[in-house]
Amino acid sequence: MFAEAEADPVLTKEAFKPLEAKLRVALLNAQYQRLQKAEKSLLVVVAGIDGAGKGATVNLLNEWMDPRHIKTLAYGPPEGEELERPPMWRYWKDLPPKGSTGIVFGSWYAPLIREASRKHPNQDSIEAQSVAIRRFEAMLAAEGTQIVKLWFHLSSDAQRARAKRLLASPETSWQVSPIDLKVHKKYDRIRNSGQVVINHTDSGHAPWVVIPSADENMRAARTAEAVLAAMRQQSVPRIPPTFVAHTGPARILDRLGQLDYDAKLDREDYESELGLLQGRLARAARSKKFQERSLVLVFEGQDAAGKGGAIRRITHALDARQYDITPVAAPNSYESSRPYLWRFWRHVPGRGRIAIFDRSWYGRVLVERVEKITPPSHWRRAYAEINDFEAQLAGSGALVLKFWLAITADVQLERFKDREKSPFKNFKITPDDWRNRDKWKEYAAATNEMLARTDVKHAPWHLISANDKRYARLQVLWHIVEALENQL
């Protein structure tokens, strides 16, 4: 794997100059033709032996390509708001839009490389991290992000010689950090970790390329060639099944059909119970223990099922500084130029905070499926991607609760008519709402499949009978309060 790179091959100036001119033209063309016209993005992941010129790569690509469409994404140890969220949050949030390139330092490989270069690496951790990375990259590839991963490599002798040469002059000695001097003692371990990482995560859609780095010209040429090859990749390659997250076969029940829609509550019981539940919610949300957790609430349901009213009964008990409501509609151009889940990752709450989604990422397997906005291959893999996303939320300490507010077709009709008649409610009803009614059965089927595939312990669905608004609101509040009180 490293044999060629450790021979420290050299590219002479005479050979390099004509190659450089050709590569620069090709890179620019690929940037315009392959990325911008085809609406794809590119991630260049940078890793390898220290002192092999990873940093110089940024300058090279910025000089050789059009730098207006390149963003350097560099990460150190997680800190501040990063620590309050799943580890992948910081990478998600920075994903470049279509047409542009991200150069990633200290990527999602940093923890894996660290683990693999320990004296006694934990094999389970290596396996688990590799699986997570493979899923992440497969998802990116499927969403139109090209990935190429560069491992900068040179021989141990060349590494030592480079440090010596740079240290000899005050004009270059600053390029050698104390860390560089230390790590060359660990050469073998980092080399081994490279092998482990490449073996576990190399793939057709996100290949690792070893860059011989002892010679500057060779390094530049090979880097450019690897980036070029990635940009020229024709279409999304077939992603091997072992790289994709799966939801197993699920027994799809007609949960919507089997719900008891007659549940109701009279006004007096409601008012009193509402106050008590809101009191419990207020106390739980202000508790010390909640300051170490977070809460993610998802609201879905038929049009006019009462999502907005249920949400207001929750927020009434909360401090306005504590929550955010994200109403979800069709993505705007800013959002649709990134992988699907990006716009939701942006709203992942920090500690002590509550994120409320009025509609959500489930649009992928509901409206986008039924209205044929998204091809089946895309929404089918969404179940697993969503489960992955929510597992990461739960894993970082978030309580994830999902509510489906269910009404019957006749109640919806009544409410639609009411809305049309009321001068201050008719903004809530559009021709779309009427059209959706025609597809009631398709939506019900999509909902039942969604419930079957994504009702998981760490992020449960609560299917709420909502023909009676009072009953539904208290049910929602009760589930939230119970979950908070049990978990805190």
Place this chain on the structure above:
Amino acid sequence: MFAEAEADPVLTKEAFKPLEAKLRVALLNAQYQRLQKAEKSLLVVVAGIDGAGKGATVNLLNEWMDPRHIKTLAYGPPEGEELERPPMWRYWKDLPPKGSTGIVFGSWYAPLIREASRKHPNQDSIEAQSVAIRRFEAMLAAEGTQIVKLWFHLSSDAQRARAKRLLASPETSWQVSPIDLKVHKKYDRIRNSGQVVINHTDSGHAPWVVIPSADENMRAARTAEAVLAAMRQQSVPRIPPTFVAHTGPARILDRLGQLDYDAKLDREDYESELGLLQGRLARAARSKKFQERSLVLVFEGQDAAGKGGAIRRITHALDARQYDITPVAAPNSYESSRPYLWRFWRHVPGRGRIAIFDRSWYGRVLVERVEKITPPSHWRRAYAEINDFEAQLAGSGALVLKFWLAITADVQLERFKDREKSPFKNFKITPDDWRNRDKWKEYAAATNEMLARTDVKHAPWHLISANDKRYARLQVLWHIVEALENQL
């Protein structure tokens, strides 16, 4: 000022019901007609006596208006990344886009109210804060943001009675926090602070409205009426001169014309000096003291003056995790739907970080002026707004350095021709660049005026002779290194 509110007026249910229906329709219409069609945004600032129902206002407006276009912006004491930046950063970053409404809790008034309600308020601080707020709001108003500021008020007796009533039942007692109980002892002080704040910051373009809040119906109706009046405000009102930041008369010199364009450097001196300066920069940027500061670098200059090359000589000495390069072009729709400086505030660096702007906010008084993209009334006030912005950066510990790379028309022509000939440089030249050359004199005049009006001590301009690229690059590096070494 508070006489009416302290009489605790009541609106009966009979009077409220028909009014409510009318107000809701009017609010919705105004939201669509006045905000969305006219491309304006609205900020509702919420303040007042504790326990007067500030929180209920969020629920009210979300229920009465279309909640998809309302965002609650609530702030507590500054924390985390907020502390590393100017105090106004968090408000800037959250400014709502055109067509939408922000409800602001814990706004820019919080520190002023706190100061004014102290036993012995510092009058200088009150004056200074008021001036800053007035400028901020005048700028927002001039950029198409309607502002209305609500002071929720009730009598001391009503405040006490409300707490008692709520505490009497477990269904409502949670609505009274221990803080509420404490603050009613401070009623007089908060009342006084309200008077001070309103006297200092009330204006036609950002009025304060006192909302009688003892009675829920009255509070709801008056809130709705105040918000409605703000949305209906026809156009940007005349902003009184005392509210606007001014740049005094400036003597505009022909600094561009007087520059020595013959300065140059031979290759050998350059290579050696470059390494030494980069070494000093690397050390300064990695120093402990810099971790408490930040650096903002602005690059402007004629097309082909060598901004990109100068920037790469800087970043070569830096850790990729430490800096961000923001290339500035015409704003996209996401950016242009907010006040002008918004997109730059987003990139204000945190501690220990370096923000590099390849072109900048000065586009307002350069390309936007010369190309008549922005009317004179707007770019004329930009000088003062920019000075304000940079003063805030410097005030929060940022070093702000601005570079104008200056070349002569003949050198530009040479470089343009070179670019056209080179297969990997011709992406850098567009018909726009040629067109700009025809307006060389207009650009020079705009540049000289900009230098005269915005070359300030806390954010100096360095006018760099750039006909010789090597000379220019070293000059830039030298100024940065000197500034860092002197200040750290």
